[in-house]
Amino acid sequence: MAEKSISKPRELLQLIIEDWTEIRKFTTCSWAKQQQFEMLTMYERLCSEIDAAIAGARERGGGDEASEWRAGQTLLKSVVCELQMWLALKESDAWSAWHSFCDAEQYAVNARRWLPQSFEPAKDQVEHLRLVERIAFPYPAFFTSIAVLVGREVCTICESEYGTCAHLAGELYDGEMCARRCEEIKEALHLALVRNPSDKRLRLREPGGIDPPPRAESRPKKPRRAKSKRKRRR
Amino acid sequence: MESKDVDESFAAAKEKAKAQVDEWGDLGRPSSKLPAPGESLLVEDDDYFLPRLRELGIDNFPDVTILPRNFKSAPSLDRLAFERETSDLRVLGRQAGVEVAPLVEKRAEIHENDIATIGAVIVIAKAVLETVNSVATLVEFFGRLGKFLGEKQEEASRGERIEIVQEVIVTNGIKATRVTYRGSAADLGTVVETLKREADALDG
Numbered sequence: 490m491a492e493k494s495i496s497k498p499r500e501l502l503q504l505i506i507e508d509w510t511e512i513r514k515f516t517t518c519s520w521a522k523q524q525q526f527e528m529l530t531m532y533e534r535l536c537s538e539i540d541a542a543i544a545g546a547r548e549r550g551g552g553d554e555a556s557e558w559r560a561g562q563t564l565l566k567s568v569v570c571e572l573q574m575w576l577a578l579k580e581s582d583a584w585s586a587w588h589s590f591c592d593a594e595q596y597a598v599n600a601r602r603w604l605p606q607s608f609e610p611a612k613d614q615v616e617h618l619r620l621v622e623r624i625a626f627p628y629p630a631f632f633t634s635i636a637v638l639v640g641r642e643v644c645t646i647c648e649s650e651y652g653t654c655a656h657l658a659g660e661l662y663d664g665e666m667c668a669r670r671c672e673e674i675k676e677a678l679h680l681a682l683v684r685n686p687s688d689k690r691l692r693l694r695e696p697g698g699i700d701p702p703p704r705a706e707s708r709p710k711k712p713r714r715a716k717s718k719r720k721r722r723r
Numbered sequence: 724m725e726s727k728d729v730d731e732s733f734a735a736a737k738e739k740a741k742a743q744v745d746e747w748g749d750l751g752r753p754s755s756k757l758p759a760p761g762e763s764l765l766v767e768d769d770d771y772f773l774p775r776l777r778e779l780g781i782d783n784f785p786d787v788t789i790l791p792r793n794f795k796s797a798p799s800l801d802r803l804a805f806e807r808e809t810s811d812l813r814v815l816g817r818q819a820g821v822e823v824a825p826l827v828e829k830r831a832e833i834h835e836n837d838i839a840t841i842g843a844v845i846v847i848a849k850a851v852l853e854t855v856n857s858v859a860t861l862v863e864f865f866g867r868l869g870k871f872l873g874e875k876q877e878e879a880s881r882g883e884r885i886e887i888v889q890e891v892i893v894t895n896g897i898k899a900t901r902v903t904y905r906g907s908a909a910d911l912g913t914v915v916e917t918l919k920r921e922a923d924a925l926d927g
Contacts, residue, residue, distance in 0.1 A: 598878050639807075652810025655817050659874070669810075687878075 498557035509610045516571050529572040532565050543664040555664025560603035567596035583699045591689040594618050631693045632686035640673035763906040769899040785824035786851045790844040803827045808843050819864035849895040852922040866912035873908025895925045
Protein backbone atom coordinates (compact mmCIF):
# COMPACT_ATOMS: atom_id res chain seq x y z
CA MET A 490 0.00 0.00 0.00
CA ALA A 491 1.52 3.28 -1.10
CA GLU A 492 1.36 6.36 1.12
CA LYS A 493 -0.43 9.20 -0.66
CA SER A 494 -0.87 12.83 0.20
CA ILE A 495 -4.42 14.04 0.51
CA SER A 496 -5.69 17.56 0.86
CA LYS A 497 -9.48 17.21 0.72
CA PRO A 498 -11.99 14.96 2.50
CA ARG A 499 -13.18 13.62 -0.87
CA GLU A 500 -9.64 12.49 -1.62
CA LEU A 501 -9.60 10.66 1.70
CA LEU A 502 -12.80 8.81 0.79
CA GLN A 503 -11.35 7.99 -2.63
CA LEU A 504 -8.20 6.64 -0.95
CA ILE A 505 -10.31 4.46 1.35
CA ILE A 506 -12.23 3.07 -1.64
CA GLU A 507 -8.97 2.32 -3.49
CA ASP A 508 -7.41 0.67 -0.43
CA TRP A 509 -10.48 -1.21 0.72
CA THR A 510 -9.71 -4.56 -0.93
CA GLU A 511 -6.28 -4.49 0.65
CA ILE A 512 -7.67 -3.43 4.03
CA ARG A 513 -10.07 -6.36 3.95
CA LYS A 514 -7.18 -8.68 3.10
CA PHE A 515 -5.05 -7.38 5.98
CA THR A 516 -7.80 -7.50 8.59
CA THR A 517 -7.80 -11.27 8.90
CA CYS A 518 -6.22 -13.68 11.33
CA SER A 519 -4.02 -15.25 8.66
CA TRP A 520 -2.22 -12.11 7.50
CA ALA A 521 1.38 -11.53 8.61
CA LYS A 522 1.78 -9.71 11.91
CA GLN A 523 4.53 -7.43 10.62
CA GLN A 524 2.44 -6.25 7.67
CA GLN A 525 -0.58 -5.71 9.91
CA PHE A 526 1.58 -3.67 12.23
CA GLU A 527 2.90 -1.57 9.33
CA MET A 528 -0.64 -0.86 8.12
CA LEU A 529 -1.68 0.03 11.66
CA THR A 530 1.22 2.49 12.01
CA MET A 531 0.51 4.06 8.65
CA TYR A 532 -3.18 4.60 9.39
CA GLU A 533 -2.46 5.91 12.87
CA ARG A 534 -0.16 8.50 11.29
CA LEU A 535 -2.83 9.36 8.73
CA CYS A 536 -5.39 9.79 11.54
CA SER A 537 -3.04 12.28 13.24
CA GLU A 538 -2.69 14.21 9.98
CA ILE A 539 -6.47 14.29 9.66
CA ASP A 540 -6.69 15.77 13.17
CA ALA A 541 -4.53 18.62 11.91
CA ALA A 542 -6.72 18.97 8.80
CA ILE A 543 -9.84 19.14 11.01
CA ALA A 544 -8.26 21.86 13.14
CA GLY A 545 -7.30 23.77 9.98
CA ALA A 546 -10.79 23.51 8.50
CA ARG A 547 -12.34 24.76 11.74
CA GLU A 548 -9.97 27.72 11.83
CA ARG A 549 -11.07 28.64 8.32
CA GLY A 550 -14.71 28.34 9.36
CA GLY A 551 -15.22 25.19 7.28
CA GLY A 552 -17.45 23.29 9.68
CA ASP A 553 -18.83 20.95 7.02
CA GLU A 554 -15.36 20.18 5.76
CA ALA A 555 -14.23 19.38 9.32
CA SER A 556 -17.18 17.00 9.71
CA GLU A 557 -16.35 15.27 6.42
CA TRP A 558 -12.76 14.79 7.55
CA ARG A 559 -13.96 13.39 10.88
CA ALA A 560 -16.36 10.95 9.22
CA GLY A 561 -13.59 9.49 7.04
CA GLN A 562 -11.14 9.44 9.94
CA THR A 563 -13.66 7.53 12.06
CA LEU A 564 -13.77 4.71 9.51
CA LEU A 565 -9.97 4.58 9.47
CA LYS A 566 -9.96 4.45 13.29
CA SER A 567 -12.26 1.46 13.07
CA VAL A 568 -9.71 -0.26 10.83
CA VAL A 569 -6.88 0.68 13.20
CA CYS A 570 -8.76 -0.80 16.17
CA GLU A 571 -9.56 -3.94 14.24
CA LEU A 572 -5.89 -4.40 13.37
CA GLN A 573 -5.08 -3.92 17.07
CA MET A 574 -7.63 -6.63 17.81
CA TRP A 575 -6.00 -9.14 15.44
CA LEU A 576 -2.56 -8.33 16.80
CA ALA A 577 -3.76 -8.76 20.39
CA LEU A 578 -5.32 -12.12 19.53
CA LYS A 579 -2.02 -13.22 18.07
CA GLU A 580 -0.41 -12.27 21.38
CA SER A 581 -3.05 -14.38 23.21
CA ASP A 582 -4.38 -11.22 24.87
CA ALA A 583 -8.10 -11.87 24.46
CA TRP A 584 -9.19 -9.15 26.86
CA SER A 585 -7.39 -6.35 24.95
CA ALA A 586 -8.64 -7.89 21.73
CA TRP A 587 -12.23 -7.69 22.94
CA HIS A 588 -11.82 -4.04 23.92
CA SER A 589 -10.24 -3.21 20.56
CA PHE A 590 -13.11 -5.01 18.86
CA CYS A 591 -15.64 -2.90 20.82
CA ASP A 592 -13.83 0.30 19.77
CA ALA A 593 -13.66 -0.85 16.15
CA GLU A 594 -17.39 -1.59 16.16
CA GLN A 595 -18.36 1.73 17.73
CA TYR A 596 -16.21 3.66 15.24
CA ALA A 597 -17.70 1.65 12.37
CA VAL A 598 -21.28 2.36 13.46
CA ASN A 599 -20.51 6.08 13.79
CA ALA A 600 -18.75 6.16 10.41
CA ARG A 601 -21.76 4.47 8.82
CA ARG A 602 -24.00 7.14 10.33
CA TRP A 603 -21.84 10.10 9.28
CA LEU A 604 -20.67 9.02 5.83
CA PRO A 605 -23.03 9.02 2.85
CA GLN A 606 -25.34 5.99 2.88
CA SER A 607 -23.96 4.96 -0.51
CA PHE A 608 -20.38 4.74 0.82
CA GLU A 609 -19.87 0.98 0.68
CA PRO A 610 -16.70 0.60 2.79
CA ALA A 611 -18.50 1.90 5.90
CA LYS A 612 -21.38 -0.51 5.37
CA ASP A 613 -18.93 -3.34 4.69
CA GLN A 614 -16.95 -2.62 7.87
CA VAL A 615 -20.07 -2.83 10.06
CA GLU A 616 -21.12 -6.12 8.47
CA HIS A 617 -17.58 -7.52 8.54
CA LEU A 618 -17.23 -6.78 12.26
CA ARG A 619 -20.54 -8.47 12.97
CA LEU A 620 -19.15 -11.62 11.38
CA VAL A 621 -15.83 -11.23 13.20
CA GLU A 622 -17.69 -11.10 16.51
CA ARG A 623 -19.51 -14.34 15.74
CA ILE A 624 -16.33 -16.14 14.76
CA ALA A 625 -13.71 -14.63 17.10
CA PHE A 626 -15.89 -14.06 20.17
CA PRO A 627 -18.64 -16.65 19.88
CA TYR A 628 -21.38 -17.49 22.37
CA PRO A 629 -23.83 -14.73 23.24
CA ALA A 630 -22.58 -12.84 26.22
CA PHE A 631 -24.30 -10.99 29.03
CA PHE A 632 -23.41 -7.40 29.77
CA THR A 633 -24.01 -5.18 32.75
CA SER A 634 -26.18 -2.11 32.50
CA ILE A 635 -26.61 0.54 35.15
CA ALA A 636 -29.63 2.74 35.78
CA VAL A 637 -29.08 6.02 37.58
CA LEU A 638 -30.97 9.22 38.29
CA VAL A 639 -29.05 12.05 36.70
CA GLY A 640 -29.42 15.56 38.05
CA ARG A 641 -27.50 17.53 35.48
CA GLU A 642 -25.81 16.75 32.23
CA VAL A 643 -24.35 19.13 29.68
CA CYS A 644 -23.96 19.24 25.93
CA THR A 645 -20.27 18.83 25.07
CA ILE A 646 -20.56 21.21 22.11
CA CYS A 647 -21.92 24.33 23.85
CA GLU A 648 -21.73 23.35 27.55
CA SER A 649 -25.37 24.29 28.15
CA GLU A 650 -27.78 21.86 29.82
CA TYR A 651 -28.44 19.02 27.39
CA GLY A 652 -31.86 19.33 25.78
CA THR A 653 -32.00 23.12 26.00
CA CYS A 654 -29.79 23.69 22.93
CA ALA A 655 -30.12 22.44 19.35
CA HIS A 656 -27.30 19.88 19.50
CA LEU A 657 -28.14 16.19 19.38
CA ALA A 658 -25.91 13.58 21.00
CA GLY A 659 -24.17 11.41 18.42
CA GLU A 660 -24.24 14.04 15.66
CA LEU A 661 -21.22 15.84 14.24
CA TYR A 662 -20.92 19.61 14.60
CA ASP A 663 -17.90 21.21 12.91
CA GLY A 664 -16.05 17.94 13.14
CA GLU A 665 -16.84 17.27 16.80
CA MET A 666 -19.30 14.67 18.03
CA CYS A 667 -21.92 15.93 20.44
CA ALA A 668 -22.19 13.92 23.65
CA ARG A 669 -24.06 14.17 26.94
CA ARG A 670 -21.66 14.70 29.81
CA CYS A 671 -23.09 13.72 33.16
CA GLU A 672 -22.20 16.23 35.87
CA GLU A 673 -24.35 14.99 38.74
CA ILE A 674 -25.69 11.56 39.68
CA LYS A 675 -28.48 11.76 42.23
CA GLU A 676 -29.11 8.10 42.84
CA ALA A 677 -27.97 4.70 41.67
CA LEU A 678 -31.09 2.67 40.87
CA HIS A 679 -30.04 -0.78 39.78
CA LEU A 680 -27.60 -2.93 37.89
CA ALA A 681 -29.05 -5.20 35.26
CA LEU A 682 -27.82 -8.00 33.04
CA VAL A 683 -28.70 -7.25 29.43
CA ARG A 684 -28.13 -8.61 25.96
CA ASN A 685 -28.02 -5.24 24.17
CA PRO A 686 -25.76 -2.92 26.13
CA SER A 687 -24.85 0.54 24.96
CA ASP A 688 -21.28 -0.30 25.92
CA LYS A 689 -20.07 -3.77 25.02
CA ARG A 690 -16.97 -3.37 27.13
CA LEU A 691 -19.16 -4.15 30.14
CA ARG A 692 -19.11 -7.82 29.26
CA LEU A 693 -19.39 -10.44 31.97
CA ARG A 694 -16.47 -12.79 31.89
CA GLU A 695 -17.50 -16.40 31.64
CA PRO A 696 -15.29 -18.88 33.50
CA GLY A 697 -12.98 -20.29 30.89
CA GLY A 698 -14.06 -17.64 28.39
CA ILE A 699 -12.18 -14.42 27.70
CA ASP A 700 -9.13 -14.22 29.96
CA PRO A 701 -9.25 -11.51 32.63
CA PRO A 702 -7.14 -8.40 32.10
CA PRO A 703 -3.61 -8.95 33.35
CA ARG A 704 -2.98 -7.51 36.81
CA ALA A 705 0.48 -6.84 38.10
CA GLU A 706 0.02 -8.70 41.38
CA SER A 707 -1.55 -11.76 39.77
CA ARG A 708 0.91 -12.16 36.92
CA PRO A 709 2.74 -15.48 37.14
CA LYS A 710 6.32 -14.97 38.09
CA LYS A 711 9.04 -16.19 35.79
CA PRO A 712 10.76 -19.27 37.12
CA ARG A 713 14.14 -18.40 38.57
CA ARG A 714 16.29 -20.85 36.73
CA ALA A 715 19.61 -19.89 38.29
CA LYS A 716 18.36 -20.71 41.78
CA SER A 717 17.01 -24.10 40.80
CA LYS A 718 20.30 -24.90 39.10
CA ARG A 719 22.10 -24.08 42.29
CA LYS A 720 19.78 -26.40 44.16
CA ARG A 721 20.49 -29.16 41.73
CA ARG A 722 24.20 -28.65 42.19
CA ARG A 723 23.81 -29.16 45.92
CA MET B 724 -19.17 -10.16 56.79
CA GLU B 725 -21.09 -13.03 58.32
CA SER B 726 -23.63 -15.06 56.34
CA LYS B 727 -26.49 -13.65 58.47
CA ASP B 728 -25.44 -10.10 57.53
CA VAL B 729 -25.25 -11.11 53.88
CA ASP B 730 -28.77 -12.57 54.04
CA GLU B 731 -30.07 -9.39 55.65
CA SER B 732 -28.38 -7.16 53.08
CA PHE B 733 -29.78 -9.33 50.32
CA ALA B 734 -33.28 -9.13 51.79
CA ALA B 735 -33.00 -5.35 52.15
CA ALA B 736 -31.76 -5.02 48.55
CA LYS B 737 -34.64 -7.19 47.32
CA GLU B 738 -37.15 -5.06 49.19
CA LYS B 739 -35.65 -1.88 47.73
CA ALA B 740 -35.70 -3.36 44.21
CA LYS B 741 -39.34 -4.44 44.64
CA ALA B 742 -40.33 -0.98 45.86
CA GLN B 743 -38.59 0.53 42.86
CA VAL B 744 -40.33 -1.78 40.40
CA ASP B 745 -43.68 -0.97 42.07
CA GLU B 746 -43.01 2.74 41.74
CA TRP B 747 -41.47 2.88 38.27
CA GLY B 748 -43.78 0.23 36.94
CA ASP B 749 -42.68 -2.18 34.27
CA LEU B 750 -41.07 -0.61 31.26
CA GLY B 751 -44.58 -0.30 29.91
CA ARG B 752 -43.61 0.89 26.45
CA PRO B 753 -45.67 0.25 24.48
CA SER B 754 -48.41 -0.22 27.01
CA SER B 755 -51.05 -1.22 24.50
CA LYS B 756 -51.28 -3.83 21.78
CA LEU B 757 -49.10 -3.85 18.68
CA PRO B 758 -50.42 -3.68 15.10
CA ALA B 759 -51.38 -7.06 13.66
CA PRO B 760 -48.74 -8.87 11.58
CA GLY B 761 -48.48 -7.25 8.17
CA GLU B 762 -50.07 -4.02 9.41
CA SER B 763 -48.10 -0.93 10.34
CA LEU B 764 -50.73 0.95 12.36
CA LEU B 765 -53.08 0.18 15.21
CA VAL B 766 -55.67 2.81 16.16
CA GLU B 767 -57.69 2.44 19.35
CA ASP B 768 -59.58 4.58 21.85
CA ASP B 769 -57.41 5.52 24.78
CA ASP B 770 -59.18 5.17 28.08
CA TYR B 771 -56.48 5.86 30.60
CA PHE B 772 -54.58 8.97 29.55
CA LEU B 773 -57.11 11.68 30.44
CA PRO B 774 -58.48 10.08 33.66
CA ARG B 775 -54.94 9.46 34.88
CA LEU B 776 -53.99 13.04 34.07
CA ARG B 777 -56.84 14.26 36.27
CA GLU B 778 -55.88 11.76 38.99
CA LEU B 779 -52.39 13.25 39.05
CA GLY B 780 -53.85 16.75 39.25
CA ILE B 781 -52.57 17.96 35.88
CA ASP B 782 -55.02 20.50 34.44
CA ASN B 783 -53.00 21.80 31.55
CA PHE B 784 -50.49 19.90 29.55
CA PRO B 785 -48.20 21.04 26.72
CA ASP B 786 -49.35 20.74 23.09
CA VAL B 787 -46.66 18.18 22.38
CA THR B 788 -45.37 16.21 25.34
CA ILE B 789 -43.92 12.89 26.39
CA LEU B 790 -45.36 10.38 28.84
CA PRO B 791 -42.97 9.14 31.50
CA ARG B 792 -42.74 5.38 31.76
CA ASN B 793 -44.29 5.42 35.23
CA PHE B 794 -47.26 7.52 34.14
CA LYS B 795 -49.63 4.70 35.12
CA SER B 796 -48.00 3.77 38.38
CA ALA B 797 -46.52 6.94 39.91
CA PRO B 798 -48.12 7.58 43.32
CA SER B 799 -48.04 11.34 42.84
CA LEU B 800 -47.10 14.05 40.36
CA ASP B 801 -43.74 14.72 41.97
CA ARG B 802 -42.73 11.07 41.52
CA LEU B 803 -43.18 11.09 37.72
CA ALA B 804 -39.97 10.12 35.97
CA PHE B 805 -38.15 12.32 33.51
CA GLU B 806 -37.04 10.05 30.68
CA ARG B 807 -33.59 10.23 29.20
CA GLU B 808 -34.99 10.48 25.68
CA THR B 809 -37.11 13.49 26.63
CA SER B 810 -34.07 15.71 26.12
CA ASP B 811 -33.34 14.12 22.72
CA LEU B 812 -36.96 14.60 21.65
CA ARG B 813 -36.87 18.25 22.72
CA VAL B 814 -33.78 18.79 20.55
CA LEU B 815 -35.36 16.98 17.59
CA GLY B 816 -38.49 19.08 18.05
CA ARG B 817 -36.47 22.27 18.17
CA GLN B 818 -34.67 21.29 14.96
CA ALA B 819 -38.00 20.71 13.22
CA GLY B 820 -39.78 23.73 14.69
CA VAL B 821 -42.04 21.83 17.12
CA GLU B 822 -42.05 22.81 20.79
CA VAL B 823 -41.82 19.54 22.73
CA ALA B 824 -42.25 20.21 26.43
CA PRO B 825 -41.94 17.68 29.25
CA LEU B 826 -45.04 16.81 31.25
CA VAL B 827 -43.19 17.63 34.46
CA GLU B 828 -40.22 19.84 35.22
CA LYS B 829 -36.92 18.03 35.24
CA ARG B 830 -35.72 17.11 38.70
CA ALA B 831 -33.73 14.05 37.81
CA GLU B 832 -33.54 12.05 34.65
CA ILE B 833 -33.61 8.27 34.55
CA HIS B 834 -30.67 6.84 32.62
CA GLU B 835 -30.21 3.25 31.66
CA ASN B 836 -27.11 1.98 30.02
CA ASP B 837 -29.04 -0.49 27.90
CA ILE B 838 -30.07 0.61 24.42
CA ALA B 839 -33.71 1.59 24.35
CA THR B 840 -35.40 -0.04 21.40
CA ILE B 841 -38.85 1.46 21.83
CA GLY B 842 -39.57 5.17 21.65
CA ALA B 843 -41.27 7.09 24.44
CA VAL B 844 -45.04 7.72 24.14
CA ILE B 845 -45.74 11.12 22.58
CA VAL B 846 -48.91 13.10 23.28
CA ILE B 847 -50.19 15.66 20.76
CA ALA B 848 -53.05 18.06 21.33
CA LYS B 849 -55.63 18.18 18.53
CA ALA B 850 -55.06 21.91 18.09
CA VAL B 851 -51.55 21.25 16.78
CA LEU B 852 -52.97 19.19 13.92
CA GLU B 853 -55.37 21.90 12.79
CA THR B 854 -53.08 24.13 10.76
CA VAL B 855 -51.22 23.22 7.62
CA ASN B 856 -47.97 24.67 8.95
CA SER B 857 -48.14 22.66 12.15
CA VAL B 858 -48.86 19.48 10.23
CA ALA B 859 -45.86 20.16 8.01
CA THR B 860 -43.59 20.69 11.02
CA LEU B 861 -44.94 17.51 12.61
CA VAL B 862 -44.10 15.56 9.44
CA GLU B 863 -40.60 17.01 9.69
CA PHE B 864 -40.42 16.14 13.39
CA PHE B 865 -41.54 12.54 12.94
CA GLY B 866 -39.16 12.19 9.99
CA ARG B 867 -36.26 13.28 12.21
CA LEU B 868 -37.50 11.09 15.05
CA GLY B 869 -37.64 8.10 12.68
CA LYS B 870 -34.06 8.73 11.57
CA PHE B 871 -32.98 9.06 15.20
CA LEU B 872 -34.74 5.88 16.32
CA GLY B 873 -33.51 4.05 13.21
CA GLU B 874 -29.92 4.93 14.06
CA LYS B 875 -30.46 3.80 17.65
CA GLN B 876 -31.89 0.53 16.38
CA GLU B 877 -29.03 0.13 13.96
CA GLU B 878 -26.59 0.74 16.78
CA ALA B 879 -28.37 -1.78 18.99
CA SER B 880 -28.46 -4.43 16.30
CA ARG B 881 -24.98 -3.57 15.01
CA GLY B 882 -25.99 -2.63 11.51
CA GLU B 883 -29.14 -4.65 11.07
CA ARG B 884 -32.17 -2.50 10.31
CA ILE B 885 -35.14 -3.69 12.27
CA GLU B 886 -38.60 -2.30 12.89
CA ILE B 887 -39.34 0.52 15.30
CA VAL B 888 -42.40 0.93 17.50
CA GLN B 889 -43.76 4.38 18.28
CA GLU B 890 -46.92 5.25 20.19
CA VAL B 891 -48.71 8.57 19.82
CA ILE B 892 -51.79 9.78 21.70
CA VAL B 893 -53.97 12.45 20.07
CA THR B 894 -56.41 14.24 22.34
CA ASN B 895 -58.84 17.13 22.36
CA GLY B 896 -58.90 17.15 26.18
CA ILE B 897 -62.18 15.21 26.30
CA LYS B 898 -61.37 12.14 24.28
CA ALA B 899 -58.09 10.52 23.34
CA THR B 900 -56.99 8.13 20.60
CA ARG B 901 -53.86 6.03 20.66
CA VAL B 902 -52.00 5.32 17.42
CA THR B 903 -49.29 2.66 17.51
CA TYR B 904 -46.87 2.52 14.60
CA ARG B 905 -44.69 -0.48 13.87
CA GLY B 906 -42.55 -0.42 10.77
CA SER B 907 -39.46 0.99 9.17
CA ALA B 908 -37.87 4.02 10.81
CA ALA B 909 -37.72 5.81 7.47
CA ASP B 910 -41.52 5.79 7.11
CA LEU B 911 -42.39 7.12 10.57
CA GLY B 912 -43.29 10.51 9.04
CA THR B 913 -46.32 8.91 7.36
CA VAL B 914 -47.96 8.45 10.77
CA VAL B 915 -48.91 12.16 10.77
CA GLU B 916 -51.57 11.56 8.11
CA THR B 917 -53.30 9.08 10.43
CA LEU B 918 -52.90 11.42 13.41
CA LYS B 919 -54.58 14.21 11.46
CA ARG B 920 -57.48 11.95 10.47
CA GLU B 921 -57.93 10.71 14.03
CA ALA B 922 -57.73 14.25 15.42
CA ASP B 923 -60.52 15.34 13.04
CA ALA B 924 -62.61 12.34 14.14
CA LEU B 925 -62.30 13.17 17.85
CA ASP B 926 -65.08 15.75 17.78
CA GLY B 927 -67.41 13.55 15.84
